[in-house]
Amino acid sequence: MPSSNPLPPKENALFKRILKCYEHKQYKNGLKFAKQILSNPKYSEHGETLAMKGLTLNCLGRKEEAYDHVRRGLRNDLQSHVCWHVYGLLQRSDKKYDEAIKCYRNALKWDKDNIQILRDLSLLQIQMRDLDGYKDTRYQLFMLRPAQRASWIGFAISYHLLRDYEMALKILDTFRNSPMICYDYEHSELLLYQNMVIQESGESEQALKHLDKYSDQICDKITVKETYGKLRLELGQYSEAVEVYTDLLNLNPENTTYYARLAEAERHAGPEDTLRMLQRYEELFPRALAPRRLQLNYATGDQFKSLVDQYLRKGLHKGVPPLFVNLRSLYTDQQKVDTIQSLLLEYKDALKVHGHFSDQEKKNPREPASALLWTYYYLAQHYDYLGCTERALKEINAAIDHTPTLIELFVTKGRIYKHAGDVQEAYKWLDDAQGLDTADRYINSKCAKYMLRANLIKEAEETCGKFTREGVLAMENLNEMQCMWIQTEAARAYQRLGKYGEALKKCHEVDRHFSEIMEDQFDFHTYCMRKMTLRSYVGLLRLEDVLRSHPFYFKAAKCAIEVYLRLHDHPLPDPTQAQEIDTENLAPSELKKLRNKQRKQRRKAELERQQAAQAQEKREQHNKSRQQTDPDLEQPTLDELIPEKLERAEDPLEQAIKFLQPLQQLASNRIETHLMAFEIYFRKGRTLLMLQSIKRAHQLDANNPDLHACLVRFLQHTGASQLEGAVAEVVKRQTSGIFSNSDAVQLNANYLKMNNKSLPHLLQGARMLYLLDPSAQAKALSLITNIDGSEGVNLENCTRVLEALRNGDLGQCDSSISSYTAKCEKHFPYATAFRPPEPKSIVNHQDKENSIKN
Structure with missing residues (x-):
């Protein structure tokens, strides 16, 4: 122009x-x-x-x-x-x-009519999900360039995304009948996309007719058959569906979904029919694992014992390491657990005596020596899953004595200690496992994860450094590779150590990864339409819409919100003020010591600054080299994440809300989202937003213990605020089905009466009892420190009780803490959380005594 x-x-x-x-x-x-x-x-x-x-x-x-x-x-x-x-x-x-x-x-x-500007505009509109604007722009491009395939496809997709299926199908039909189309793989993808649009419109019969008409022109025959089966089931054409899924099983007898669909098509009256069907396929495909494993889901009693006996023997004979993981889903049925345990104990005794799985097999050839090893290995995992730590350790030690070079045994022993609550011992066993095979990336990653659980962050970084790029700090390289599992674990470790700035840095790094993933979809808006991978493209758009519901983002957001709440409740002191206060009214000798200490701190800070400057210089050189290799790299320069600035944010609650908002949109089915929202809005004094949070949480789980604490504090807040006008009317009307016109004291009393056996419920009830009436401290403490006979007495719940006692949620109670930890130590002898710290002098004295005795 x-x-x-x-x-x-x-x-x-x-x-x-x-x-x-x-x-x-x-x-x-x-x-x-x-x-x-x-x-x-x-x-x-x-x-x-x-x-x-x-x-x-x-x-x-x-x-x-x-x-x-x-x-x-x-x-x-x-x-x-x-x-x-x-x-x-x-x-x-x-x-x-x-x-x-x-x-x-x-x-x-x-x-x-500028084509390039219209194209750029359409890309931004689909990126921002301005679907109406995208439709209008694609229409203009379609009118200006009707001979281009991308014009037709983009126009059709714009209507599909707006759920105007009829118009989308008309455009696709017209395009397919035009001379632009070539009958190749791209045409096949277009037909499958058109069929997907018909299915989403709810016209299953039309989709079936479409598939009948064009199935010969579709290259992906497996997808055609799967779509046939799905549509036949939806339309109630069961006999045809049986034929389809029978053909699919002949192609792939290991696909468990096909067996479930075939059972649905055959309309089985009960598990017996499904069991017979699976036995039929086991005979048909004797080498297939899926039909043999699926039978265990439906069999019961003696039949289950016979089937699981065969399954276990085959797995232990061959030495299948994930055998327990394969059968773990059966452990919801206690009878099946008892059957498996009795069989394994029989195997162990028989293998130790004469090398067979049972006494009746003495005439048969002996089992390989490894069969006993894998039996020990399975039993260790079995007992660990059931919470029997002593027996699990006994079995895994027997396995290590049998074969002291098998890495899986060391990993399992570390896992047993982790579940028992001793993360330090767990990390040591994983470190030993990693030492057996330093070239195994999986073991390296597992070891690093256990180190982070033990708060050994530098050691974890060094361990990961064995597999990261040389010349770049390990954490920098892992951040560049978007390795989010280590960043979420590191954030939790820093949080436990009280290094809140470092924890927030890791959380913000994870948040930036998700922003980058969303920005990376920009490249696919034109590529997918050009390559005609339309089903994958629509799937990508829908995935990006719910991207921040991913568990990694939830973990990082939860950690960040908890840290920001902690920083709001207990702001960090200004370091300059702390130094001024320390130097006042000190004796000359003490002042000299303080000056020496400050001098050392300054040296250390200077050294850290130099290291940070070197790391920054390396980053800049790396970015410069990347720009030289790709000069069109259009990356905005993001602000550097400085821990000291992050932990001294001007408004921590506003920062917490930034992490919360994606969770409210995409993780609204998790009650933790609404409980965190309440904690933020409670501190901001936003009554209606508090009400919204507790109402959403109440719909998910009305008897949640943490929700109860929110309800009591909300009642206390509304009672003290003296609400008036429309706000008071809304609160009264919306809480009528939650509070039943009771005050905070009565609500808490009723709650304790209803849940007088559950430890997590008693914990929150006791906290609220003390909050409402500090004179009832003794009663509140008695509710949670007498754990004998309570339900829910596990390591996690008991640790939460101990944290509440130490944080002063029930006032000063040092004697109660010591008696409570003594009780918990009996229940969880391996858990380090309940062990009193031993002074070094006592340890040395005991070592001396032992050496004298020896």
């Missing part, structure tokens, strides 16, 4: 060369040509040249100069679509998509 401020032929030729240099990523040459135009006094303020120079500078990383030039160019030529388009490209490179959309719309005012 002609420029709104045209240049003479010589300068215009130079301007075209600038555009060509930008397209070919020859940015330095582009700057030379721009300089030639702008050095002419007549055109020193030419808007479009200034804009293109700014765009080129942005690609070279000179962002401030780029914005300055583009804004100058825009001011000099507000009617230029080029200036507006360039300004939009700059905003897009900084991920300011809303601003970029505004710029593109302004550009289209001056050049409404």
Whole structure:
């Protein structure tokens, strides 16, 4: 299109060369040509040249100069679509998509049919899920370029995403009948996508007819059969569905989903019918594992014993390490657990005596020596799962004595100690396992994870460093690779150590990973339409819509919210003020000691600053090398995450809300989301938002112990606030089904009466009892410290009780803490949480006594 401020032929030729240099990523040459135009006094303020120079500078990383030039160019030529388009490209490179959309719309005012601007606008609209705007833009592109495949596909997808299935199908039908279509794999994908749209519209019969008509033209025959089976079941055509799933099982007898669908198609009256079907397929496919394993789900009594006996013997004979994991889902049935345990104990005794699984097999060839080893291994995992730590350790020690070089045994022993509550001992066994095979990345990762659980962060970093890139700090490389499991574990470790800034840094890094994943989808908007992978593309869009419901984000967000709440309740002291206070009224000798201590701290801080500067320099060199290899790398410079700044945020609650909002949208089915929301809004004094949180949590689990604590505090808050007007009316109406017109004291009393056996419920009831009436401390303590006879007495719940006692949730109670830890130590002898710290002098004295005795 002609420029709104045209240049003479010589300068215009130079301007075209600038555009060509930008397209070919020859940015330095582009700057030379721009300089030639702008050095002419007549055109020193030419808007479009200034804009293109700014765009080129942005690609070279000179962002401030780029914005300055583009804004100058825009001011000099507000009617230029080029200036507006360039300004939009700059905003897009900084991920300011809303601003970029505004710029593109302004550009289209001056050049409404510009294909490139329309394409860029459509990409931003689908990225921001402005589906109505996307539909309008795709319509314009369709009208301007009706001969291009992407125009048709984009137009159809815009209606599909808006759930206007009829219009989407009309567009796809017209496109398929056009001469543009080629009968190849891409056409096959288009037909499958069209069938998916028909299914989503609810027309299963039409989808079946469509599949019948075009199945010969579809290359993916397995998907065709699976779709046939699904549609036949939906339409109640069971005999045809049986044929389909029979064919699929002939192709893949290990697919457990096919067996479930076949059972549905055969309309089995009970588990006996399903069992007979699976036995039939076991005979048909004797080498297939799936039918033999699935039989164990449906068999009971003697039949189960016979089947599981065969299954266990085969697994132990061959030495299948994940045998326990395979059977773990059966442990919901206590009878099946008892049967498995009795069989394994018989195997162990018989194998130790004469090398067979039972006494009746003495005439048969002996089992391999490893059969006893795998029996020990299975029993160790079995007892660990049931919480019998002593017996589990006995079995795993027997296995290690049998074969002291098998890595799985050391990993399992570490896992047993972890479940028993001794993370230090668990890490040591994983370290031994890692020492047996230093080239195994899985064992390396497991060992690092156990180190983090034991709060050994530097050791974990060194362990991971064996597999990260040389010349870069291990954590920097892991962050670059978006290794989120280690970052969430490290955040928890820093939180436990009280290093809140470091914990928040890890949480923010995870948050940035999810932002990057969402931004990475930008590349697929054009690629998928060009390659016709339309079903995968729609699946990608739907995945990105719920991305932050992922467990990694939930863990990081929960950790960050807890830390910000802690920082709000107990703000960190200002380090400068602390030093001034310390130096007042000190004796000369004490002052000298303090000065020496401060000098050492300054040296240490200086050393840490130098290390941080070196790490930053390495990062900059790495980013520079990446930009050299890919000069079109348009990455906005993110603020550096500095722990000291993060832990001294001006408003911790606002920072917590940033992590909370995605959870409220995408993890609303988890009660922890609403409980965390209540904690934030309670501190902000937002009554209606508190009410919203407890109402949502109440719908998920009305008897949740943590929710009860929120309800009592909400009643206390509303009682003290003296609500009036519309707020009071809303609270009264919305809480009528939750509180039943009772006050906080009565609500807590009723709650304790209803849940007088459950330890987690008693804990929250006791906390609220003390909160409402501090004089009832003795009663509150007696509720939770007498754990004998209570339900829910496990390591997690008992540790929470101990934390509540130590945090002063029930006032000062040192004697109660010591008696409670003594009781818990009897229940959990391996758990380090309940052990009193032993002074070094006592340990040394005991060592001396032992050496004397020896």
